[in-house]
Amino acid sequence: MLDVIDIGDRSLAAYRGVAPDEQLEELVRVSQRLRGARILHLNATSYGGGVSEILRSCVPLLRDLGLQAEWKIIRGDDAFFQITKRLHNGLQGAPGELSETEKALYLGNAQLNAPHLAEGYDFVIVHDPQPAAIAGLARHRGSRWIWRCHIDTAHPNPAIWEFLTPYLAAYDAAVFTLENFIPPHFPIRRVAIIPPAIDPLSPKNLALPKALARHILEWIGVRLDQPLITQVSRFDKWKDPLGVVASYRLVRQLIPQLQLALVSSMALDDPEAWDIYEKVRADTAGDPLIHVFTNLVGVGNVEVNAFQSLSDVVIQKSLREGFGLVVSEALWKGTPVVAGRVGGIPMQMPPGTGGILVDSIEECAEALLHLLRHPRISRALGESGRERVRHHFLMPRLLLDELLLLERLSG
Numbered sequence: 001m002l003d004v005i006d007i008g009d010r011s012l013a014a015y016r017g018v019a020p021d022e023q024l025e026e027l028v029r030v031s032q033r034l035r036g037a038r039i040l041h042l043n044a045t046s047y048g049g050g051v052s053e054i055l056r057s058c059v060p061l062l063r064d065l066g067l068q069a070e071w072k073i074i075r076g077d078d079a080f081f082q083i084t085k086r087l088h089n090g091l092q093g094a095p096g097e098l099s100e101t102e103k104a105l106y107l108g109n110a111q112l113n114a115p116h117l118a119e120g121y122d123f124v125i126v127h128d129p130q131p132a133a134i135a136g137l138a139r140h141r142g143s144r145w146i147w148r149c150h151i152d153t154a155h156p157n158p159a160i161w162e163f164l165t166p167y168l169a170a171y172d173a174a175v176f177t178l179e180n181f182i183p184p185h186f187p188i189r190r191v192a193i194i195p196p197a198i199d200p201l202s203p204k205n206l207a208l209p210k211a212l213a214r215h216i217l218e219w220i221g222v223r224l225d226q227p228l229i230t231q232v233s234r235f236d237k238w239k240d241p242l243g244v245v246a247s248y249r250l251v252r253q254l255i256p257q258l259q260l261a262l263v264s265s266m267a268l269d270d271p272e273a274w275d276i277y278e279k280v281r282a283d284t285a286g287d288p289l290i291h292v293f294t295n296l297v298g299v300g301n302v303e304v305n306a307f308q309s310l311s312d313v314v315i316q317k318s319l320r321e322g323f324g325l326v327v328s329e330a331l332w333k334g335t336p337v338v339a340g341r342v343g344g345i346p347m348q349m350p351p352g353t354g355g356i357l358v359d360s361i362e363e364c365a366e367a368l369l370h371l372l373r374h375p376r377i378s379r380a381l382g383e384s385g386r387e388r389v390r391h392h393f394l395m396p397r398l399l400l401d402e403l404l405l406l407e408r409l410s411g
């Protein structure tokens with residue numbers, strides 16, 4: 001019933017010269033102490049969004065380090081994912097409650113999935129709210145259960161939070177991206193703060209030769225003789241795609257040739273995306289300078305890489321953001337970012353590093369204009385952002401923090 005996700009092999013040795021040496025060395029030492037440990041990562045989707053992005057790199061690297069790591073996804077139908085999307089939104093503060101029937105459906109999904117979890121894991125890491133109720137039902141003796149929360153739970157909607165809390169009480173530890181995401185009255189005693197990270201060697205992040213990147217974007221209709229700004233994000237209200245279009249229109253009054261690309265992948269567990277996609281389509285229809293691309297028309301990792309590499313500025317105008325891998329992805333390519341001052345974004349772009357943080361459509365437009373008009377400043381910001389990512393937000397650092405937590409839990 002649970003789907004096991006296939007992934008290729010990776011080798012930590014390939015990260016030498018890319019990630020900091022001391023992180024790689026420490027990672028090898030810690031993994032030797034945990035050698036042979038069985039680790040299961042459990043989440044809701046194999047495609048779309050940051051969690052699947054991370055697991056696709058993290059699980060094979062754990063194997064390379066001598067651990068027995070697996071990645072499984074729970075099954076769920078549309079009704080279940082409608083409910084979990086509301087849980088997700090509620091955890092980020094959106095109003096609304098679940099009906100008794102919806103609560104029963106959420107629990108029913110965990111009851112269906114839990115019996116299919118094999119026993120014998122030393123650690124089970126459950127990502128986000130969709131599979132969260134499984135721990136209480138499937139707790140195997142000897143396993144340590146960790147709830148890894150990727151979303152901004154600093155101010156959850158109280159009704160949703162109250163609903164989820166009893167399920168979380170079954171965990172041995174929790175991981176948040178930021179200290180202030182730990183909600184009030186949190187039921188798990190052990191909490192670690194571990195920001196996510198990107199994989200510098202994935203097809204999305206490795207250095208594309210410039211000519212190839214240009215070819216890829218021209219192939220899909222982007223003009224590289226005109227300036228380009230891009231937001232790469234799921235169609236989600238917290239990513240504010242309509243706000244991006246509004247900011248872009250303000251800038252275009254002054255730079256009439258400016259193109260905007262909105263690049264989005266439609267995640268399997270995100271039913272709301274279609275409504276937002278339709279709204280964006282309606283708002284931008286007939287404008288030849290606004291490009292809307294999705295994975296459904298073949299715009300995947302390599303195209304995202306080309307957009308993040310060649311855009312003059314990348315935007316991430318989030319209104320709430322757990323972390324925002326896309327920010328580190330763009331900075332890693334030396335591209336400056338204009339981003340919402342929310343959640344996990346400011347830690348990637350401290351003052352004077354990486355780009356400009358904004359709080360409104362107008363500020364976003366102003367920052368875009370500034371960077372488009374000052375290429376030297378843009379370049380310097382992009383370069384400082386890349387160094388920040390190298391030291392703090394590459395996959396070996398994430399693995400190291402996670403393994404140190406597992407080691408503490410097994411002690």
Ligand code: UDP
Binds near residue numbers: 204232265324
């Ligand atoms: N992504 C992608 N194609 C798209 C849109 C997003 O591959 O069209 C990827 C993006 O590159 C990033 C992840 O999905 O790796 C999104 O992670 P992030 O943390 O930014 O946001 P989330 O979707 O998890 O809220």
